[in-house]
Amino acid sequence: MSANVGPELQNLINLLAKLPGLGPRSATRVALYLLKKREGVMLPLAKAMSAAADNVKACDICGNWDSINPCAVCNDKERSRAVLCVVEDVADLWALERSGAHRGYYHVLGGLLSPLDGVGPSDINLTSLLKRANDETITEIVLALSATVDGQTTSHYLSDHLLNAGVRVTRLSQGVPIGGELDYLDEGTIAAAMKSRRQI
Amino acid sequence: MSANVGPELQNLINLLAKLPGLGPRSATRVALYLLKKREGVMLPLAKAMSAAADNVKACDICGNWDSINPCAVCNDKERSRAVLCVVEDVADLWALERSGAHRGYYHVLGGLLSPLDGVGPSDINLTSLLKRANDETITEIVLALSATVDGQTTSHYLSDHLLNAGVRVTRLSQGVPIGGELDYLDEGTIAAAMKSRRQI
Numbered sequence: 099m100s101a102n103v104g105p106e107l108q109n110l111i112n113l114l115a116k117l118p119g120l121g122p123r124s125a126t127r128v129a130l131y132l133l134k135k136r137e138g139v140m141l142p143l144a145k146a147m148s149a150a151a152d153n154v155k156a157c158d159i160c161g162n163w164d165s166i167n168p169c170a171v172c173n174d175k176e177r178s179r180a181v182l183c184v185v186e187d188v189a190d191l192w193a194l195e196r197s198g199a200h201r202g203y204y205h206v207l208g209g210l211l212s213p214l215d216g217v218g219p220s221d222i223n224l225t226s227l228l229k230r231a232n233d234e235t236i237t238e239i240v241l242a243l244s245a246t247v248d249g250q251t252t253s254h255y256l257s258d259h260l261l262n263a264g265v266r267v268t269r270l271s272q273g274v275p276i277g278g279e280l281d282y283l284d285e286g287t288i289a290a291a292m293k294s295r296r297q298i
Numbered sequence: 299m300s301a302n303v304g305p306e307l308q309n310l311i312n313l314l315a316k317l318p319g320l321g322p323r324s325a326t327r328v329a330l331y332l333l334k335k336r337e338g339v340m341l342p343l344a345k346a347m348s349a350a351a352d353n354v355k356a357c358d359i360c361g362n363w364d365s366i367n368p369c370a371v372c373n374d375k376e377r378s379r380a381v382l383c384v385v386e387d388v389a390d391l392w393a394l395e396r397s398g399a400h401r402g403y404y405h406v407l408g409g410l411l412s413p414l415d416g417v418g419p420s421d422i423n424l425t426s427l428l429k430r431a432n433d434e435t436i437t438e439i440v441l442a443l444s445a446t447v448d449g450q451t452t453s454h455y456l457s458d459h460l461l462n463a464g465v466r467v468t469r470l471s472q473g474v475p476i477g478g479e480l481d482y483l484d485e486g487t488i489a490a491a492m493k494s495r496r497q498i
Contacts, residue, residue, distance in 0.1 A: 117339075148344045163307065
């Protein structure tokens with residue numbers, strides 16, 4: 099990156115540059131910031147990272163990441179067992195939690211079926227989902243998956259295999275995002291919004 | 299930030315969100331990325347941060363940061379002693395090194411004089427600079443400071459105090475940036491570029 103940066107600093111910058119959203123330039127900026135805030139940020143962050151790497155594990159029930167197992171969501175007895183929400187990734191679970199729209203439990207697939215990329219049913223957490231679906235307290239399974247080809251492939255596969263479990267399988271609605279301007283939306287979204295239009 | 303994220307993970311996200319260029323949302327994304335790359339990125343990064351916090355120190359001569367002291371730049375005997383370049387910050391030193399435009403040594407002030415913010419001559423590395431300026435091998439001191447009010451205040455103060463040392467004091471030229479379009483430039487820059495126009 100730059101001449102005459104010591105190997106120790108260069109190593110730090112190279113590792114920081116691997117983080118999503120950071121390039122070599124912003125990694126240099128972050129490294130200098132960290133060196134200025136050694137006691138306040140750098141050492142606590144190094145410790146937090148070591149601690150999280152050691153202690154944060156995937157929840158045995160849903161696949162969420164937490165330092166307790168089962169995770170805080172699965173441990174929350176206030177939630178409804180009726181509706182189970184299936185997501186691709188832990189980030190999606192957290193996004194749904196932020197929205198506050200789902201007050202039940204989750205199941206993290208850890209990926210989407212992708213025939214092109216060679217991701218088959220055995221590569222994601224499907225078996226445990228099919229097992230959970232047999233729990234008679236579950237009446238509905240919401241497939242909260244991305245509206246992409248892989249997301250739709252996975253939704254189709256799951257709805258086929260969940261039929262036997264005798265639960266209602268639903269998916270998120272598709273349409274105009276809140277605050278979205280029609281002018282800027284792609285034709286596919288407008289067509290989907292028109293097709294599933296609702297009476298006011 | 300989000301409900302039901304464990305305290306250990308939340309602590310990691312809060313610390314990541316303090317880094318320049320990251321907010322709470324991108325910090326969450328970085329945390330999830332790190333958890334996915336524990337062996338490859340997370341643990342090495344934690345180690346690199348601890349090591350850098352312990353070993354990287356300000357160079358006694360110029361103020362640059364390095365794990366050796368004097369730093370790699372001051373240790374480089376190939377450089378010219380004639381021209382000393384004065385910068386505000388270590389980041390500016392690195393930016394100049396990247397440009398390859400200066401093949402001499404540096405002096406890092408660690409800040410700019412700012413009467414409004416109460417930063418006076420004793421708060422930045424001025425005494426050591428005035429001492430270095432008396433070295434008879436130095437013939438020119440380039441003030442590579444930002445073209446801001448504080449940068450110009452500092453430049454004026456320095457050129458006044460360096461007069462006695464018998465060195466030539468220069469500053470970076472101001473004008474149209476390479477690749478810059480006149481249309482998008484502010485009037486101050488255009489006026490400065492016009493004032494210091496040069497024969498082709």
